[in-house]
Amino acid sequence: MKRVGIDIGGTFTDLVWFDDASQQVGKAKTLSTKDPLDGLAAAIAAAELDPADIGLFLHATTIVTNLVLERKGAVVGLISTRGFRDLLEIGSGLKPNPYDVQWSPVEPLVPRWLRLEVGERTLATGEILAAPDRDEIAAVLDDLVAQGCDAVAICLLNAYANPENELLVEAVARERHPRLRVSRSSEIDPRMREYARASTTVVNAYALPAFSSYAERLRDGLGLDTEVRFMQSSGGVVGVDEAAKAPVNLVYSGPAGGVLGARRLGRAAGVPHLITLDVGGTSSDVCVIRDEEAGDRDELELEFGVPIRTQTLDISAIGAGGGSIAHVDAGGALAVGPESARSTPGPASYGLGGTRPTVTDANLVLGLLREDSLLGRSGIRLDRSKAIAALEPLAAHFGLSVIETAHGVYRTVNANMAQAIREITVFQGIDPREHALVAFGGCGPQHAVEVARDVGMRDVIVPWMPSVFSALGLLGASLAKSESRTLLVPLDEDGLASAAAVLEELEARASASLQDDPVVEEIVITKVAYLRYVGQSHELPVPLTTLDAEAIRTAFEDAHEHRYSTRLGDPVELVDLRVTAIGVVAEPPPPVWTGGRADPAPVAMAETADGPTPVFDRDDLAAGVVLVGPALIEEADSTTFVPTDAEAVIDEHANIRITLP
Known part of the structure; x- marks a missing residue:
């Protein structure tokens, strides 16, 4: 069987294949295209693969991320409980900078005229106080469809405690408008906190039509007759049907493959503590790996004011890649990114029409890339004269030479990457000097040593096939399915009895789709409890390995002391439960390098x-x-x-x- 890993970025489409029988590995790298399927087809052709020979197709994508950031998703309607129409605009009431009096919040993904209400009420206990009227539901749906909605998000008050009213709205929607894409909060994120639940459901609905269409076209468009699986933000993969139902879980799909690859690299190399630096054409992604495990979290924000509650690896991204454009900012200083030249028109040195200076152009001028380098094997010929021409206006503005300006671009982007690493290490009480820096992506190895030096790290690892390392990481990805639910019970015998019943149900649901999967070797179940002291507003995740109340309390207080430097000894309550079923897949073995020469000469x-x-x-x-x-x-x-x-x-x-x- 041939496994194929595909990672579509803003600039390049990367492909890596592995043959289980021969243990051979191959790769291809092509420029990304407006229609991702064209880029996929080009990569498959460049790798000289016959689609009929592909047994497993593993796919990481930035489609969902781009739909949200570029505001190119569906026209979405939101149906809420009467009185909660403005939930998305009210939000959390926070600002990114509390002292910025000129800050304006982002426009919600759903404008106010497409946010409609129905009369209903579910209590926090799950009791139905009032059911919605079918005629009112039908009228609201007809109004939204008449205004051009492609999808609808349903988020009713306290639906996490009892989904009955949401199920009724969904049933009417499917009966009355079968082509309307429906996202229901009690299915997408069945946990308390109305704002986060509504925002997550809306993002899912916003991406649903475009992503579902892409997923449906994928197999036919490439002539695939095989299993297609998508990488989730959590680092686990799911089948097409699951991905198409909940594309919100794919927001960090692209960077996750690189973290998985780095984790395997660390195990093979005997380096348990790593920091990943994935520098592609458009962005840089960083992540901490401790004791061979990457951190995770349950909420992310693609931009401030659009929270997404989904299980994700703890990856931080900045707009700093090879295609990031150098410019003069509003204060007159040199800045790099976040705008990128992407694949079209690309860096000036690519000769594809780009004229603005990028990081790649600066690196070429500095000699870190060469015109006649081995990059020619990948079909890209660099033109130093075009890079110089692109940097000249910037140099003239600052009264510097082109070389000095290129150094400024190089140091600026390195400083941005170093700061991103500090934010996930030093700011979180983690010493980066205890870690090795794993640098990959097409640009990562050109910047890694200087970035490491900037944060006090001494060890840098550039893996095999760094430019397509994220696609390589996909090849050993396990299947994963998570189920969550709010419980909100005291941490005592009665509360844990309720938790035990819920855990059993969640485990059955999470593992159901993995039971008969032909590539799954075993199913591993992990359980997490979210706990807090009574009276607190936020909870901490604690791995759940026992249902002994005192052991759980001790684990929670240890976590609380580690995070906040205090242990209060107050009563504890269990807020949420999460169960993840992991379908373990055999990983390709680490490469054993037997090539090369012991006395190589410079080329x-x-x-x-x-x-x-x-x-x-x-x-x-x-x-x-x-x-x-x-x-x-x-x-x-x-x-x-x-x-x-x-x-x-x-x-x-x-x-x-x-x-x-």
């Missing part, structure tokens, strides 16, 4: 800020080879920079291990 010389710099072909470097900087290590779709004071070693798994003094 060229480059001029960098460190002076004359030998250039090596990565395929020429045997395991055990030591390179003392400065050096450039080139491969078909990436270049690694080793500065003067660093040393690089090739390990047995084909990783480049760089050590700083």
Whole structure:
């Protein structure tokens, strides 16, 4: 069986395939296209794959993210309980900067005239005080459809405690308007807190028509007769039907594959503490891995004011990639990103029509990339003269040379990446110096050492096939299905008796779709309880390995002390439960590198800020080879920079291990 991992980014579409029988691996990298299916087809053709030979197709995508950020999703109507029409605009009442009196909130994904109400009331206990009237529901739905709605989000008060009223609204919608896409909060996010639940349901409805259409076209458009699975933000994959029902769970689909790949790399290399730095064409994504496990969280914001409550790896993203555009900001300073040249028109040096200076252009001017580098193997020819021309207006503005300006761009984007790492480490009480930096993506290896130096890290790892590492990480992804529910009971014997019954139900629902899957070797169940002291507003997640009240209380108070430096000893209540069923899939083995030469010779010389710099072909470097900087290590779709004071070693798994003094 051939497994194929596909990662579609804003600039490139990456493909990696693995043959279980022959243990062979191959890859392809093509420019992303307006219609993602065209980019997928081009990548499959470039990899010389026959779709009929693909046994498992694993897909990471930024489609959902882009729909929200670019405001290109569906026309959505929101049906709420009477009196709660303005929930999305009222929100949490917070601002990103409490002292900014000029700040304006983002426009809700659903405008006010498409937010309609029905009379109903469910109590927090789950008791139905008033059911909605079918005629009123029908009138509201007819109004929304008449105004052009493609999808509807249903979010009624306290529906997490009893979904009966929401189910009635959904039933009327499906009877009366069968083509209308419906998202129901009690299915998408059945937990308390109306604002987060409504926002999550609306985002799901907003992405539902476009993503469902894409998922339906995918198999036919590529001629696939195989299992297609989508990567979720949580790091687990799901089938097409599940993904098409809840695309909100795919918001961080793209970066998750790289984190999975880094976690496997750490296990193979014996490095349990890692920080990932995934620098693509459009963005940089960072994540902390401790003791071989990546952190996770239950809520994210693609932009302030659009909270999304979904299980996700704790990934932080900034607009800093190879295609990020350098410009003068409103204060007259040099800035890089978040705007990107993407694949069209691309960096100026690509010669595809781009004229504005990007990080890639700056790196080319600095000698970190070469015009006649091995990138030519991937079909991209760089033009240094076009990069210089793009940087000249910026240089003239600051009264600097082009080289000095390129250095400014390089240092600025490195500082942005370093700050992103500090925010997920130092700001959270984690010492980055205890970790190795795993750098991948097409641009990551060019910036990794300087970023590591900036945050005090000494060890950098550039993995095998760094430019397509996220797609490679997909190949060993396990299936995962999570189910959650609000319980809100005291942490005592009676409360845990209620929790036990709910856990049993959630486990059955989460594992049902994995039972007969042919690639699943075993099903592993994980359980998490969300607890708080009585009277608190927010809860903390605690792994649930027992139903002993005192053991759970101790675990919660340990977590509370770690987070807030206090343990109160007050009564504790159990707020939410989450059960995740993981369908474990056999992972491809780590590469064992037997190629290259023990005494490689440079293939060229480059001029960098460190002076004359030998250039090596990565395929020429045997395991055990030591390179003392400065050096450039080139491969078909990436270049690694080793500065003067660093040393690089090739390990047995084909990783480049760089050590700083």
